[in-house]
Amino acid sequence: MSTLQELELAATRPKEVYGGDAKIVCDNLVRIYKTDGIEVQALQGLDLLVRAGELVAIVGASGSGKSTLLNILSGLDTPTAGVAKVGGYDLLTMKGRDRLRYRRETVGFIWQQTARNLLPYLNAADNVALPMGFAGKKRKYARRRSTELLDLLGVARCADRRPGQMSGGEQQRVSIAVALANDPEVVFADEPTGELDSATSQQVFDALRTANGELGVSIVVVTHDHEVTDQVQRTVEIRDGRTSTELLRRGGEDSTAEQFAVLDRAGRVQLPKEYLDALRMKDRVRVAKNSDHIGVWPDLVQGAAGSAGSAGSAGSTSAPSEED
Numbered sequence: 001m002s003t004l005q006e007l008e009l010a011a012t013r014p015k016e017v018y019g020g021d022a023k024i025v026c027d028n029l030v031r032i033y034k035t036d037g038i039e040v041q042a043l044q045g046l047d048l049l050v051r052a053g054e055l056v057a058i059v060g061a062s063g064s065g066k067s068t069l070l071n072i073l074s075g076l077d078t079p080t081a082g083v084a085k086v087g088g089y090d091l092l093t094m095k096g097r098d099r100l101r102y103r104r105e106t107v108g109f110i111w112q113q114t115a116r117n118l119l120p121y122l123n124a125a126d127n128v129a130l131p132m133g134f135a136g137k138k139r140k141y142a143r144r145r146s147t148e149l150l151d152l153l154g155v156a157r158c159a160d161r162r163p164g165q166m167s168g169g170e171q172q173r174v175s176i177a178v179a180l181a182n183d184p185e186v187v188f189a190d191e192p193t194g195e196l197d198s199a200t201s202q203q204v205f206d207a208l209r210t211a212n213g214e215l216g217v218s219i220v221v222v223t224h225d226h227e228v229t230d231q232v233q234r235t236v237e238i239r240d241g242r243t244s245t246e247l248l249r250r251g252g253e254d255s256t257a258e259q260f261a262v263l264d265r266a267g268r269v270q271l272p273k274e275y276l277d278a279l280r281m282k283d284r285v286r287v288a289k290n291s292d293h294i295g296v297w298p299d300l301v302q303g304a305a306g307s308a309g310s311a312g313s314a315g316s317t318s319a320p321s322e323e324d
């Protein structure tokens with residue numbers, strides 16, 4: 001039993017903060033839309049951590065909640081409940097002036113439609129210099145940084161061209177330079193290659209990787225395209241408003257990706273639907289702890305009887321084999 005002194009000490013000890021020093025922390029994020037009295041839970045307790053310097057893809061089918069998440073992380077929408085923090089900004093409590101500074105200096109954006117990224121009547125150099133002007137940077141500095149960024153992303157030749165005089169891939173690479181102009185901590189890219197062919201998409205991803213590697217900026221790419229997995233080290237899948245599985249690519253470019261399930265703070269794991277369907281797992285599964293893994297088996301008795309909820313049935317199934 002704890003002494004009073006021990007309890008007092010525990011109470012004064014700083015609590016461990018979820019996510020620690022992660023650049024993006026989403027903890028049990030909920031967004032409910034209400035239209036005509038009908039509620040839609042677009043995000044249903046989403047957890048996500050993105051560390052400094054990571055290049056992460058967030059994928060999900062249409063309606064899974066990607067745009068909702070992106071709108072919250074970009075400061076355009078406010079979540080209903082939960083925690084959402086980016087670069088130290090609390091997105092639930094952030095107000096007017098902070099919101100402006102956050103959107104101008106802490107994060108950068110690349111949208112699918114070029115028209116949202118670049119002004120058609122400015123050349124590439126001026127497009128990149130523009131956000132620096134808004135942030136109060138000197139013209140000379142803006143010029144120099146604009147040249148450096150266009151050079152880094154392989155589009156120095158476009159400096160004097162307007163968007164209409166560039167290819168789609170060049171426009172997106174200039175858009176990356178615009179997003180990086182104010183040296184943000186995180187860049188969000190919404191379907192950045194959605195309108196491009198695969199060779200051009202490759203160039204855009206090469207540019208994103210260069211920005212990530214050379215400048216150390218965290219980059220989050222949101223897309224419905226699962227092929228993106230080949231381009232990044234970590235892919236997080238959203239399903240039904242929650243992060244479900246992660247694919248991690250450890251090692252070099254040619255390494256194969258390993259699939260992981262997300263384990264939340266309450267110990268919940270969402271198993272991939274195809275695994276559940278293949279083994280006809282429903283309502284309840286048997287679990288057993290082994291020295292180095294936890295096994296999960298279908299409840300065979302329940303499956304055979306077609307019944308759900310009969311107490312004790314899990315205990316009466318045959319013992320799982322160690323091969324699983």
Ligand SMILES: Nc1ncnc2c1ncn2[C@@H]1O[C@H](COP(=O)(O)OP(=O)(O)OP(=O)(O)O)[C@@H](O)[C@H]1O
Nearest residue numbers: 033035040042060061062063064065066067068224
């Ligand atoms: N403004 C809104 N009002 C009501 N429901 C909404 C609103 N925006 C999104 N939803 C609903 O929330 C859920 C998640 O939508 P969201 O747009 O975030 O998904 P998504 O993964 O971005 O889909 P897509 O790839 O098609 O853009 C969907 O069921 C959608 O119908």
